[in-house]
Amino acid sequence: MRRLPTVLAAALAATSLLPASALAQSGRSKESTAAAGASAKATSGKATFYELRSGGGNCSYPSPPAGDLYVALSRGEYRAAAACGGYLTVTGPKGSVQVKVVDQCPECPAGHIDLSRRAFARVADPDRGLVGVTYRPAANPRIGKPLSFRVKEGSSQWWLALLVNNHGNPLTSVEVKTAGGAWRKLARADYNYWIAESGAGQGPFSVRVTDTRGHRVTANGVRLAPSAVQHTTTKMY
Incomplete structure (x- = not known):
């Protein structure tokens, strides 16, 4: 969860995008959705900065990415969590x-x-607060870590x-399946968990993951262990 930063509130008030009376109470929704980000086309826009108060934002990651280089997107670009876990290359003065999409x-x-404040400082002087930038999806970013999974409480x-x-x-x-079972496709929630409404059994599961660039991999042995982060040796590419 995150609080509307002062600099962003001031910028939006100046452009009449939010009523002034609403700015002090504005907050980030916990349940949101994602932007696909397969296109390499650059977008010209503006950037402000903020800091996550806890966790990994609306994308539900347990913590911010290493280095605290992250970004929150507008509703339309976040698109019900479809952008979560992707990366943008942002260029400023x-x-x-390169930042990870973790929030709306x-x-x-x-x-x-x-x-994030640290990312903003890479592209502009934080004293400026609001700057013009260009940004584009990063194709096949090298993150140096294998896939991990977390089964939600409940x-x-x-x-x-x-x-x-x-x-x-x-x-x-x-998609998930148990030994001897068929693949079951999960539905993405706007808080970035993938859901099997009627369950998928007791596990352990094989999990098949496909990304916007056509990479598809399978990780085996994912346990039905709520709240535990399960690390694997499987990488997307």
Whole structure:
């Protein structure tokens, strides 16, 4: 969860994008959705900065990425979590930085991204608060980590919610099966967990993951162990 940063509130008030009376109470929705990000076309826009108060934002990651280089997107670009876990290359007056999509910025108009403070400092002087930038999806970013999974609290053999992390490109599909079973396609929630509403059994599961660049891999032995982050040796590419 995150609080509307002062600099962003001031910028939006100046452009009449939010009523002034609403700015002090604005907050980030916990359940949001994602932007696909397969296109390499650059977008010209603006950037502000903020800091996550806890966890990994609306994308539900247990913690911010290493280096605290992350970004929140407008509702339209976040698109019900479809952008979660993808990366953007952002360029500003001082240079460029690669950031992970971890959050939604409901009060941001299209083309306005909200960077972590550390990421903003890579592209501009933080004293400026609001700067013009260009940004584009990063294709096949090298993140150096294999896939990890987290089964959401409350999951059981009758209801399963699964979070996938460290995939690099945004995901298009997550499927699970148990030994001897058939693949079952999960539905993505707007808080970035993949859901089997009627459950998928007691596990352990094989999990097949497909991304926007056509990479598809299978990780085996994912346990029905709510709240535990399960690390694997499987990489997307």
